Every structure is written in structure tokens, then in C-alpha cells.
Amino acid sequence: MTDEESREDPPRRRRESDRQFDLPEFAWPLTATVGVLAAASFFWFFRGGYEHASEGQFVGPKVCQQCHPAEFDSWSQTRMANSLTVLLPGEKVEEKRMVGLDPEADYSREEGCLPCHTTGYGLVGGFVSIEETPDLAGVTCEACHGHGGSYARTVMDPEDPTFSTAEAREAGLIYPPTETVCLGCHNSGSPFVGIDYQFDFSERVARGTHQHFKLKYEHGK
Numbered sequence: 219m220t221d222e223e224s225r226e227d228p229p230r231r232r233r234e235s236d237r238q239f240d241l242p243e244f245a246w247p248l249t250a251t252v253g254v255l256a257a258a259s260f261f262w263f264f265r266g267g268y269e270h271a272s273e274g275q276f277v278g279p280k281v282c283q284q285c286h287p288a289e290f291d292s293w294s295q296t297r298m299a300n301s302l303t304v305l306l307p308g309e310k311v312e313e314k315r316m317v318g319l320d321p322e323a324d325y326s327r328e329e330g331c332l333p334c335h336t337t338g339y340g341l342v343g344g345f346v347s348i349e350e351t352p353d354l355a356g357v358t359c360e361a362c363h364g365h366g367g368s369y370a371r372t373v374m375d376p377e378d379p380t381f382s383t384a385e386a387r388e389a390g391l392i393y394p395p396t397e398t399v400c401l402g403c404h405n406s407g408s409p410f411v412g413i414d415y416q417f418d419f420s421e422r423v424a425r426g427t428h429q430h431f432k433l434k435y436e437h438g439k
């Protein structure tokens with residue numbers, strides 16, 4: 219949103235106030251401009267497609283597992299951890315038929331599907347293929363928390379675990395992952411997602427990411 223938009227009242231209230239007061243003439247072109255801008259940003263945001271949260275050296279979830287075994291175990295049980303599997307022939311047959319996909323086709327090499335079903339596809343150091351980069355198949359830690367090459371094992375030092383979140387963020391950590399990260403994939407670019415798709419962030423975090431554990435140390439905001 220631009221500053222101009224955020225300063226405006228929501229459209230409904232504006233219309234009510236129009237009826238009560240005579241707005242100066244310049245208010246109409248202004249209202250129209252704001253409307254057009256709002257519509258444009260709406261369509262831009264929901265145009266679908268794929269937005270990866272970060273770009274850099276990916277290390278794969280086994281590296282994170284060394285220090286975060288509980289999150290790893292819980293994450294491995296999620297659908298996202300196994301999201302490459304559903305692209306294989308013979309998987310999710312009914313679901314694929316419903317949206318006009320061929321259930322016998324192998325979508326696990328399909329450029330149009332991989333960005334959202336793997337980690338870092340199309341980016342340097344990201345997913346290439348199941349043979350070359352098996353660890354980056356699926357929506358792994360780094361799809362939500364950012365590429366680990368610059369913070370795992372360095373900033374996140376078990377010998378000195380009291381790093382600040384700000385410090386880790388500077389090195390590329392995304393924490394906490396916000397709704398924007400999810401919407402990078404959870405959008406109408408997916409064949410299974412209609413334009414009326416509503417993504418309920420807090421409900422989805424609770425149900426689908428991994429179990430959340432209390433950290434030992436305070437890392438600040």
C-alpha cells in the first residue's frame with residue numbers, strides 16, 4: 219500500500235460521508251485514483267505465481283536437524299515435508315482429475331509445479347531434481363525460515379546460543395515467518411486453489427507447520 223492509500227478511509231465510509239457533506243471537487247478524481255490503485259495492487263498481489271522467501275546458500279533440513287531435532291521430527295510428519303510426492307503419477311488421483319490434471323503424468327519434473335512443491339527451485343543452490351538435490355524436495359525449513367548458509371552453524375552457535383534474533387535476521391533468518399511467506403505459495407497460482415481461496419494464517423500455522431517448542435534462551439524481538 220502507498221502512504222496515500224493507507225491514509226484514506228475505507229471506501230464504504232467515504233461514500234456515507236459523501237452524502238453528508240459536500241466534498242470539494244478535487245475529491246472525486248482523488249477517490250477514483252485511490253480506487254484504481256487499490257484494485258491494481260489487489261490484482262497484483264493475488265495474480266498467483268510464486269515468490270520465494272529468500273535466496274542464497276541452502277543447506278537442507280538435515281543440517282537444521284542437528285540442533286533442532288524436535289522441530290525436524292514434527293516437520294517431517296507434515297504434508298509440506300512430503301509435497302514432492304503428490305506430484306508423482308498415481309498420487310492424489312481423484313484430486314488431480316477434479317482440477318483437470320492427468321493423474322498418470324509425472325509432474326515431479328514440471329517447471330510449473332516445482333517452485334511451490336520444493337525449496338529454492340530455479341534459484342542458485344536450490345532444488346534441481348530428486349536425484350541431484352533430494353534434501354530440497356518438499357517445503358523444507360528454509361522455504362519458511364530463509365536460506366541457512368549464512369546463519370546455521372555460524373550465528374546459531376550452540377557454544378554461544380545467546381545470539382539476538384536481529385543478528386540472525388541480518389544473516390538471512392526469517393523469524394518469525396509471517397503470512398507473506400506462506401502466500402508466496404498459498405495463492406491462486408496453484409491448480410488446487412480457487413480465486414475465492416482464504417488462507418487463515420494462525421489456524422494454518424497451528425495445524426500445518428511443525429510443533430512449536432519453547433526456546434531456551436531469549437533472543438529479543
Ligand code: HEC
Binds near residue numbers: 437
Ligand atoms: C549448530 C546448531 C544449529 C544449527 C545447525 C541450526 N540452528 Fe537454529 N538455533 C540454534 C540455537 C542454539 C538456537 C537458540 C536455541 C534456544 O534459544 O533454545 C537456534 C534458534 C533458532 C530459531 C529461533 C531464532 C530466534 O531468534 O528466536 C530458528 C527459527 C532456527 N534456529 C531455525 C534454524 C533453521 C531453519 C536451521 C537450518 C537452516 C537451523 N536453525 C540450524 C542452533 C542451530
Ligand code: HEC
Binds near residue numbers: 405410
Ligand atoms: C503457486 C504455488 C503452486 C504451484 C505453482 C503448484 N502448486 Fe500444488 N499446491 C500448492 C499449495 C499451496 C497446495 C496446498 C493447498 C492447500 O491445502 O491449501 C497445493 C496442493 C497440491 C496437491 C494436493 C491436493 C490435495 O487436495 O491434496 C497436488 C496433487 C498438487 N498441489 C499438484 C500440483 C501440480 C501437479 C502442479 C503443477 C501442474 C502444482 N501443484 C503447482 C501450491 C502450488
Ligand code: HEC
Binds near residue numbers: 395397422
Ligand atoms: C514453498 C512453498 C510453500 C510455502 C512457503 C508454504 N507452503 Fe504450505 N503448502 C505448500 C504445498 C505445496 C502444500 C501441499 C502439500 C501436499 O499436499 O502434499 C502445502 C500445504 C500446507 C498445509 C497442509 C494443508 C492441510 O490440509 O493439511 C498447511 C497447513 C500449510 N501448507 C501451511 C503453511 C503455512 C502456515 C505457511 C507459512 C508459514 C506455508 N504453508 C508456507 C507450499 C508452501
Ligand code: HEC
Binds near residue numbers: 290360363
Ligand atoms: C511452513 C513453514 C515452516 C517450515 C517448513 C518450518 N518452520 Fe519453523 N517455524 C515456522 C513458524 C510459523 C514458526 C513460529 C514462529 C512464532 O512462534 O511465531 C516457526 C518456529 C520455529 C522455531 C522456534 C521454536 C519453535 O519450535 O517454535 C524453530 C527452532 C524452527 N521453527 C525450526 C525449524 C526447522 C529446523 C524446520 C525444518 C525441519 C522448520 N522450522 C520448518 C514455520 C516453518
